[in-house]
Amino acid sequence: MRRPETDTARKLRREMTLPEVLLWQRLRGAKVGVKFRRQHPIGPCVADFYCASARLVVEIDGEIHADRVDDDQARDQFMQETDMRLCA
Template sequence: MLGRARRLRREMTQPERALWRELRQLRGLGYRFRRQAPIGPYIADFHEPARRLVIELDGDSHADRGDYDRDRDAWMEARHLQVFRISNDDVIADVGAVVEAIVAFRREGGVG
């Protein structure tokens, strides 16, 4: 699992790289995101352990994986992790707005 996570870190997609750059800027607000983080049997795109927050980017590879994604989200939520899903298109269109939505999502307790 760790080897796969390392490979995914090296081979990040353009939307993942763009969001990672912005998430790293949140350190001043106390956020400490990890990228391609192993969590149980899964690898989260981004994980903020202190806030128990998981960010998942959904692109073309998720088109036929609805059941898998629902099962994965349920597994994480059963472990008190909040999952926030974002489309790659939203990151490409306005990564700043995506980061604002992540901060608002967490501030509002993860509902929405």
């Protein structure tokens, strides 16, 4: 049985926002010199983009996050506690 975060990540990959799609076009295929994953589960969170070699999480906080401020704060705290570098 899969973790719920995995199912959420799969759904989010199919329903990416325009800013996510545009950034993914630039990041995919190691075009920037490192490999990124999109909509990657990390603990209880799903990161928009994740680079494992740099432990870097990139979050696109647009309109969709306007009513999820508490969730975003919890995500930021989790990332800090697990020594992830977060760019939001």
